[in-house]
Amino acid sequence: MKAVVEKEHGDAGVLEITEQQRPTPQAGQILIKVMAAGLNRADVLQRQGHYPPPAGESSVYGLEASGVVEEIGEGVHAISPGQEVMALLASGGYAEYVAVDARQTLPVPHGVSLVEAAGIPEVVATVYSNLCMVAGVGEDPADNQGKSILIHGGSGGIGAHAIELCVALGLRVFATASTAQKCDFIRSMGAHPINYRDEDFVEVIERETDGAGVNYILDVVGGSYLDANTRALAVEGAMVTIAVQGGAKGELNMARMMQKRLSLHGRTLRAQSAHAKAEVMQGVQRVVVPLISSGAVSVHVDRVFDLDDVASAHEYFDSGQHTGKVLLKMSEGISS
Numbered sequence: 465m466k467a468v469v470e471k472e473h474g475d476a477g478v479l480e481i482t483e484q485q486r487p488t489p490q491a492g493q494i495l496i497k498v499m500a501a502g503l504n505r506a507d508v509l510q511r512q513g514h515y516p517p518p519a520g521e522s523s524v525y526g527l528e529a530s531g532v533v534e535e536i537g538e539g540v541h542a543i544s545p546g547q548e549v550m551a552l553l554a555s556g557g558y559a560e561y562v563a564v565d566a567r568q569t570l571p572v573p574h575g576v577s578l579v580e581a582a583g584i585p586e587v588v589a590t591v592y593s594n595l596c597m598v599a600g601v602g603e604d605p606a607d608n609q610g611k612s613i614l615i616h617g618g619s620g621g622i623g624a625h626a627i628e629l630c631v632a633l634g635l636r637v638f639a640t641a642s643t644a645q646k647c648d649f650i651r652s653m654g655a656h657p658i659n660y661r662d663e664d665f666v667e668v669i670e671r672e673t674d675g676a677g678v679n680y681i682l683d684v685v686g687g688s689y690l691d692a693n694t695r696a697l698a699v700e701g702a703m704v705t706i707a708v709q710g711g712a713k714g715e716l717n718m719a720r721m722m723q724k725r726l727s728l729h730g731r732t733l734r735a736q737s738a739h740a741k742a743e744v745m746q747g748v749q750r751v752v753v754p755l756i757s758s759g760a761v762s763v764h765v766d767r768v769f770d771l772d773d774v775a776s777a778h779e780y781f782d783s784g785q786h787t788g789k790v791l792l793k794m795s796e797g798i799s800s
């Protein structure tokens with residue numbers, strides 16, 4: 465089968481299609497004939513040599529995919545060949561076939577195409593698990609009345625979904641971005657945009673919340689925002705850091721942390737066990753999938769590239785112009 469594997473590290477030009485052995489589903493796994501795969505920032509970090517796949521996982525790129533079940537492994541009863549699914553992966557999505565623990569897959573939500581579905585699993589699992597299971601955002605809008613959140617990187621794949629989920633769950637949402645166009649996109653989803661090149665997000669939050677601060681922060685910046693984030697949080701506020709695009713180190717005012725009784729968390733999803741991911745996917749199915757099926761939460765696909773154009777897809781992703789998800793579509797008439 466065709467697949468893109470981690471070989472050399474560097475810019476997008478190092479990515480190429482190779483011929484690989486088609487995987488065999490082990491006990492508890494299903495084999496998916498992939499229709500499309502989602503690009504994630506983690507793929508770029510892997511390409512640059514900063515984020516290897518967890519031990520025991522394949523070196524094929526790709527943390528999420530959609531497709532049709534081709535085969536089932538021993539002990540899989542709830543899924544049958546021919547079903548359309550989307551899958552959360554530790555690796556392996558940039559390929560014509562991928563084998564994955566059946567519990568890390570979900571049926572494609574109503575109203576979503578099989579290609580679009582490729583951009584859902586990593587984003588929804590990351591956002592749902594970090595906001596609802598870790599930070600304490602309520603799963604019912606009634607639990608979130610009067611609560612607010614600040615989402616950094618609001619125009620990216622993660623950020624756009626986080627905004628829509630939080631708006632649907634009844635939170636007041638603020639989100640940062642670097643350009644007027646990205647701020648327009650954020651506004652169109654029902655959030656208050658903050659152009660971090662022109663405005664100080666702490667001042668905006670203070671002004672807009674009458675000095676109270678936000679109850680939650682979803683942080684993809686890390687070190688350089690640590691002090692400002694703790695200033696923007698309300699008393700009893702919670703922040704989850706899921707990326708350190710602004711550096712891994714920062715200075716923490718621990719007196720402020722104690723006085724405001726803040727909770728600061730850091731999480732990665734990829735290295736978690738299949739059991740832990742299964743629990744996340746159950747929550748996603750219960751809370752997020754109905755919102756996607758009803759149209760309350762959309763799937764923002766910016767561009768779709770053919771797998772053969774994987775280097776161009778990464779180049780485009782690297783340029784930072786995208787709003788929402790960039791996807792790779794497998795060629796028609798794929799063979800084993």
Ligand SMILES: NC(=O)c1ccc[n+]([C@@H]2O[C@H](COP(=O)([O-])OP(=O)(O)OC[C@H]3O[C@@H](n4cnc5c(N)ncnc54)[C@H](OP(=O)(O)O)[C@@H]3O)[C@@H](O)[C@H]2O)c1
Pocket residue numbers: 503504505506586590616617618619620621622623640641642643646660684685705706707708709710731732733734784788
């Ligand atoms: N921990 C986990 O389990 C986990 C899982 C999935 C994703 N992630 C991480 O979450 C982040 C978002 O993922 P994604 O797939 O949505 O990537 P993406 O589409 O590239 O979005 C990244 C966003 O971050 C913003 N950004 C970059 N540098 C920034 C800075 N210094 N200050 C403020 N904003 C900045 C960018 O917006 P502007 O251009 O407007 O700055 C962009 O919207 C990535 O860093 C990814 O590695 C973590």
